[in-house]
Amino acid sequence: MEIIRLTNKEAYKSAEKVIGVIGQFDGLHIGHLALIEEAKSLAKTDQAKVAVMTFDPHPDFILRKRPNMGYITPLKEKLNLLENIGVDKVIIIHFDEILARTEPEDFFNQYLSSLYAIVVGEDYHYGYKGQGNVGSLQASGKKIIVVPEKKYHDVKIGSEQIRSLLMEGKVEIIEQLLHRNYNISGIVRHGSKIGRTLGIKTANIDLDDDYQVMKKGVYGVLIHYNNRTWQGIGNIGNNPSLNYIPRMRLEVHLFDFDEDLYGKIISVDFLFFVREELIFADKEDLILQIKKDVMEVKRRFANET
Numbered sequence: 170m171e172i173i174r175l176t177n178k179e180a181y182k183s184a185e186k187v188i189g190v191i192g193q194f195d196g197l198h199i200g201h202l203a204l205i206e207e208a209k210s211l212a213k214t215d216q217a218k219v220a221v222m223t224f225d226p227h228p229d230f231i232l233r234k235r236p237n238m239g240y241i242t243p244l245k246e247k248l249n250l251l252e253n254i255g256v257d258k259v260i261i262i263h264f265d266e267i268l269a270r271t272e273p274e275d276f277f278n279q280y281l282s283s284l285y286a287i288v289v290g291e292d293y294h295y296g297y298k299g300q301g302n303v304g305s306l307q308a309s310g311k312k313i314i315v316v317p318e319k320k321y322h323d324v325k326i327g328s329e330q331i332r333s334l335l336m337e338g339k340v341e342i343i344e345q346l347l348h349r350n351y352n353i354s355g356i357v358r359h360g361s362k363i364g365r366t367l368g369i370k371t372a373n374i375d376l377d378d379d380y381q382v383m384k385k386g387v388y389g390v391l392i393h394y395n396n397r398t399w400q401g402i403g404n405i406g407n408n409p410s411l412n413y414i415p416r417m418r419l420e421v422h423l424f425d426f427d428e429d430l431y432g433k434i435i436s437v438d439f440l441f442f443v444r445e446e447l448i449f450a451d452k453e454d455l456i457l458q459i460k461k462d463v464m465e466v467k468r469r470f471a472n473e474t
Contacts, residue, residue, distance in 0.1 A: 170248075170251065170252040170256060170257065170258065170259065171257065171258045171259075172248065172258075172259050172261065173258060173259070173260045173261065174261045174263070175260065175261070175262050175263065175280070176262075176263050177262075177263065177265060177267045177268040177271070180278075180279045180280065181222075181260055181279070181280045181281075181283060181284075182283050183283050183284075185217075185218055186215065186216065186217040186218065186285040187217060187218045187219075187220050187258065187283075187284050187285055188208045188211055188212050188215075188217050188218065188219050188220065188284065188285055188286045188287070188288060189208075189220050189221075189222050189260070189281065189284040189286070189287050189288070190204050190205055190207075190208045190219065190220070190221045190222065190287075190288045190289075191221075191222045191223075191281075191287060191288070191289050191293065191295070192204065192222075192223065192289070192290065192293065193223060193224055193227060193228065193328070194221065194223050194242075194247060195227065195240050195241050195242060195247075195328045196241035196242055196328045196331050196346075196347065197242055197247060197250050197251070197347070198319075198326055198327075198328065198331060198346045198347050199319050199326060199346060199347070199348050200290065200318060200319040200325075200326045200327065202254070202348065203316050203319055204288050204289070204290060204316050205219070205221065205251075205254060205256065205288075207288050207314055207316050208286075208288045208314075209255065211286060211288070211314065212257075215285070215286075217285050217286070218257040218258060219255075219256050219257050219258070220256070220257060220258035220259065220260055220284075221251055221256050221258070221259050221260070222259075222260040222262065222280065223247075223259065223260070223261055223262070224261070224262050224263075224264040225244055225261050225262075225263060225264065226264060227240065227264070228264050228269065231264055231265060231266060231269060232269055238332075238381060238382045239378060239379055239380045239381040239382055240379050240380065240381055241328060241331055241332065241335070241351075241381050243377065243379035243380060244261070244379070246352075246354065260280075262280065269297070270297055271296060271297060272296055272297050272300075273295055273296025273297065273300050273301030273305055274296070274301075275296070276295055276296045276301065277295075277296075277301065277305075277306075277309060281306075281309075281311075282311075284311065285312070286311065286312035286313070286314060287306060287311060287312070287313050287314070288313075288314045288316060289303060289306065289313070289314075289315060289316070290315070290316055290318060291303060291315050291316070291317060291318060292318065293306075293315075303315055321342075321345065321346055326346050330346070331343055331346055331347070332381055334346075335351065335381055335382075335383040335384065336382065336383060336384055337384055338383065338384030338386060338388075338442035338445075339442070340388065340439040340440065340441060340442060341440070341441055341442075343439075344440075350391070350438035350439060350440060351383075351438070351439045352436055352437060352438050352439070353374070353376070353380055353419060353436075353437050353439075354434060354435070354436040354437070355374040355375065355376070355377060355419070355434070355435070356374070356375075356432065356433070356434055357372045357373060357374060357430040357431055357432065357433050357434075357435060358373050358374065358375050358431070359373070359431060369422050369459055369463070370422065370427075371404075371420040371421060371422050372392075372420065372421050372422075372423070372430045372435060373418055373419070373420050374418065374419040374420070374421070374435070374437070375418055376405070376417050376418060376419055382417070383405065384405075384442065384445070385405055385406035385417065385445065385446040386404070386405065386406065386442060386443065386444055386445040386446045387402065387403070387404050387442075387443040387444050387446075387462050387466075388402070388403045388404075388405070388439050388440070388441065388442055388443060389401075389402060389403075389439075389440045389441045389443060389466045389469055389470065390402065390403040390421055390437050390438060390439055390440060391437070391438040391440060392421055392423050392426075392435055392436070392437055392438075393435065393436040393437075393438070394430065394433060394434075394435045394436070395433075399423040399424060399425065399426050400423075400424050400466075400467075400470050401421050401422050401423040401424055401426075401466075402421070402422050402424075402443075402462060402463055402466045403419060403420065403421040403422075403437060403439070404419070404420045404421075404446075405417060405418070405419045405420075406418070406446040419437065421435075421437055422463070424467065441469060443462055443465055443466060444462065
């Protein structure tokens with residue numbers, strides 16, 4: 170997969186027949202996947218390449234539409250997913266205040282004019298204050314494919330909906346909207362080793378700032394490492410009872426696993442929420458709760474198999 174990075178001073182030009190799928194694609198939910206599949210279908214028929222055109226950083230952060238609480242799918246993860254989907258190119262446009270003030274016609278001429286066709290959702294907007302829309306794209310004379318919105322329980326599926334669900338810990342619903350489990354990947358770091366004193370060995374992943382903030386607490390998880398998968402229990406939070414840390418951290422305990430993971434990259438799927446983060450009066454109460462949590466997670470895994 171080819172990755173092309175552009176600034177507000179550069180234009181996208183291509184002599185190839187390229188179908189552009191345009192959007193932020195945070196989460197790559199089933200609504201986004203529908204756009205890409207539509208482009209892939211057209212590309213197969215018309216012998217063209219599929220290019221996803223996206224922005225970095227998120228326009229919402231530059232335009233201060235919402236606080237920067239991270240991404241559902243940080244850029245690196247997004248690129249991996251797009252490559253697995255079978256996208257030929259990803260065009261990453263650096264978003265800044267200058268680009269935000271670009272008039273729709275200028276934006277079209279700079280980035281979209283050389284595309285063979287364009288695939289967008291029906292609510293797509295572009296250019297200064299979102300003045301450009303599906304109608305102005307269609308008026309350009311270029312081949313425009315507009316994909317109807319996808320809904321879940323009669324509500325349009327969108328990235329903001331998924332962010333809200335993450336803040337509520339509703340990862341089971343998110344799986345239905347992504348067609349995959351919500352996932353965090355990272356390098357296992359040396360932690361405080363408190364887990365060992367509690368009788369449970371954990372792998373600690375410092376959360377990259379790019380990941381969307383989610384509900385603190387205990388989850389049932391699947392941990393992927395070295396092409397194998399283990400069931401386990403995960404805790405995301407600040408360790409309020411012992412060795413408080415100001416920055417949230419993900420700790421996972423793999424069932425039936427006793428290898429050294431320090432420095433290794435692991436991938437964690439969130440399957441279900443168990444309980445909120447709690448503050449315990451003493452170490453003994455914490456140990457008792459951890460044992461209950463492990464039993465509960467194992468019980469739920471057993472019931473699902």
